[in-house]
Amino acid sequence: MGAGKALAAGFYRDVVARLVGVPHAAALVGEGSEVLGFDDSRSTDHAWGPRLHVFVAPGDVGETQRRVTQGLPETYRSYPVEFFAWQDQRVRHHVTVTTVEEWVRAELGQPVPSTLADWLGLPQQRLLQVTAGEVFHDDRGDLGRVRGQLGYFPDDVWWWIQASQWQLVARAEALPGRLAEVHDVLGVRVREADLARLLMELALVQRRRYVPYPKWLGAAFGQLDTARELDGPLGRLLSSEARETREAAAAAALEAAARQHNRLVPEHPLDPGCAPFEVGINGARRPYRVLNAGRFVEACLARVTDPGLARLLPVGAIDQLTHGSDAMVNVSTWPSRLTATYAAMLESGRNRRAEP
Template sequence: MTTFTSARDLGAGFHAEVIRPLLGDVPYAAGLVGWGSDVLGYDTARSTDHGWGPRLHVFVDADEVERVRKRIDDNLPDLYQGHPIRFGWDTQTPIHHITVTTMADWLTGHLGFDATQGIRTQDWLITPQQMLLGVTSGAVYADDGRLAPVREALRWYPDDVWLWMLACQWSRIGQEEPFVQRTDEVGDHLGSRVLAARLARDVMRLALLMDRAYAPYSKWLGTAFARLDHPDGLDRRLAEVLAADELADRERALVGAYEVMARRHNALGITAAVDPSARQFHERPATVLGAERFVAACLERVRDPRLQELELVGSVDQFADNTDLLTTTAAYRRLIGIYEK
């Protein structure tokens, strides 16, 4: 059996042995960035059966693009370490996947804006986290100084944007936390389980947000969450939520997860401390955290007037869950007006 080599490692060798010699003295940056599990470092041997092989982006000055592109097109071998250089998938015609472009053009096409010219609040909010990961998480094979500043600028949200998004994520939990009990009470046991699963997912995304880690798309959300540190047993509690057959067990595990997140929130020290203990939902027999208290604490620290005026819809990942929208730059950019009061 052939030992699996990650696309990051394959790309490093491919760049050093094939691409770098072709570029000569041309200033450039190169890396495995953009789309794909391999950019995130999540590819496995299974990944090699579908759209996988040597690929990378080469960033040069605008007046060098065509010359470098032609040099690469004309001199690529057919194989590298036994892997076809030109490959496709599904209806995709096999082509090579060495993209030669400028940093500005690629950022505009990938994100919808040129991050080298600054990042507005609305740009942060309308850009899916997976797209930001496509810039900040991939392997870098060469850099003449044009790639590192962009990756650093996009590494994480400004504090005001982060606080506002935390408020929005807490709000999502607060809006539905009493419904797990209420649906079960009327005999909708399936609905109660579905709501519990939704809330578990929201807690996972809140954990990533608190840890200053962008959330990848759904296939890898659990993997990213698992790679966080959970000495407080959050992962175990969420597993118990999903495994629970009875409301009492489901609610106990959910409330335990909420209290863990409340303590994590306080440990960040970014807002005034909030009582992390659970409580009864008004006069009803549901146990909740009262997540709206954490919403208020976050909003109290937001200073950006634009964010202070916005409804708590959240970033695009927090209000939309459609793959075609979140992976199509032109589509999600059409929604930027939500943030332009």
């Protein structure tokens, strides 16, 4: 348990639990590196201290908030209980008393998703703000139920997001080889780094893990049980000065991702080996060792059962389209706007007459 989670656990046990007085859930959830378990001493330099969410029935919110506010001490384990909140730009305590339903709506910008479009327009960081963290008490059970509902994407969305990520890989895998031919050294390194990022994100998706905002991508990737297959190749890809070493490392990383795909569908394995790049026009082939990842796109799309989603070009869910900033994820209306766009496109796909 990280320092932030340990602080919150003690704060609930030693202070807040006795103040609530009604059936409730209590958890460290929402925004913050401590929710993801990636906090360290540097994390304490801004908006840091003991904090919790307490979830009660709708009729208990006001009175519970009053009891908690009146009963909190000035400090806990030498940390001020009241400290700066960037959300409303003031100093206050950070025990939020609310209902599960209101909190989910605030964190996601919508109720619990009920359609494929809802899922496609939801930033994965928002989903982590609900499903990550630590639950210290839940005698009502409603917090556990909603976290279970949001634990990961429905299968159709999962396969379509995988297809979209493979599509990004397919567009990126041959670029370092092509740029090397024209001696664009900086361009090669930028595209190699981009390919490494795409493969790290793919690894998280393959293991049904939400991808956090960019600061913590490496930390989240490092927690995967499959990371060791990619760690070495990606390290060589990003650090070696020798172009031949990096080419071999890129091929090894691509093949590791292919093997993980085959573990997901052992009944329909694809050749996980790299080969010369197939341009796809007039039978052209180029001497860059790549996976030719388009075949993995098609394999993932074949697993999608919803006709509208199966017909939708695999351009990606919101995170794959944007790699969004905090402003896009938490402040802007882009998620809801994209959700509406996805809904219209999915409906169009479902109404389209099937090709004979």
